[in-house]
Amino acid sequence: MSLVAVLIANAARPAITDAVLAAARSVLATEHQPHMLHGEIAAELLVPGAPAAAAALTARLRAALAGEPIDIAVLPADRHRRKRLLLADMDSTMIEQECLDELADTIGLKAQVSAITERAMRGDIAFEPALRERVALLRDVSAGVIDALIRDRLTLTPGGRTLVRTMRAHGARTCLVSGGFTLFTGPIADMLGFHEHHANRLGLRDGRLTGSVEEPVVGRREKRATLIDLRTRLGLDAGETLAVGDGANDLDMLGEAGLGVAFRAKPGVAAAARVRIEHGDLTALLHLQGFAASDFVI
Structure with missing residues (x-):
């Protein structure tokens, strides 16, 4: 089973930099490369794991990126996405x-x-x-x-x-x-x-x-x-x-x-x-x- 971590900034303040993505990959312990959804405004990373782990991973990622103008969510990467x-x-x-x-x-x-x-x-x-x-x-x-x-x-x-x-x-x-x-x-x-x-x-x-x-x-x-x-x-x-x-x-x-x-x-x-x-x-x-x-x- 897989999860997907989504990072979102505001178009008026792009913030999804290479450094942010590297930090997110480290926290999530994922080998998957980021998928850019919108320049430096939105990106997602595939993360191995069960749905029960989503809340804890979200909290860890928010803590690691605290102070950045970025919204974070870890969600099931399932057919109902x-x-x-x-x-x-x-x-x-x-x-x-x-x-x-x-x-x-x-x-x-x-x-x-x-x-x-x-x-x-x-x-x-x-x-x-x-x-x-x-x-x-x-x-x-x-x-x-x-x-x-x-x-x-x-x-x-x-x-x-x-x-x-x-x-x-x-x-x-x-x-x-x-x-x-x-x-x-x-x-x-x-x-x-x-x-x-x-x-x-x-x-x-x-x-x-x-x-x-x-x-x-x-x-x-x-x-x-x-x-x-x-x-x-x-x-x-x-x-x-x-x-x-x-x-x-x-x-x-x-x-x-x-x-x-x-x-x-x-x-x-x-x-x-x-x-x-x-x-x-x-x-x-x-x-x-x-x-x-x-x-x-x-």
């Missing part, structure tokens, strides 16, 4: 903002709402009551401001469109699943090219927010359930699935996926996830699957 289902969180994952925080900013409540968001994403408070508390503060806000927010204030996370397009081109199903709201996920899913999206629904009356959330609330359990439902519908093995997110409400989904990735996540989430990306952009998820830059669909 390229995934057939992608589930992705939206806020602070596929986009760089938190939608509710930006919506609250239109009425001068961003600081108050952002504080609640931060606590919920760290896992300090339960997601569902935190969601209801934030939405209640937005009562009477015009739904018409949302289109302008999406157009003028929300930015796509670098690499996200390439991630979705490349996986679709290679036959994967893609789903944006969010504890946010369909008024945002619909347009964002279209911009990024997702097949489908699942999120909460804001209560509306006469074009204004009622301050309520329609049932059922999409939270931690529902994200995991969405993954299981799609996996079952598509007839996939657990190992053929990929999930990415940054907050505590993503943890069950990340744990259920064959490859669960914490992307620039809160500390507790990063510590709990099997794989974390802190330096690379979202194309790192393609490199984790063995895609080279030449395979990307831009």
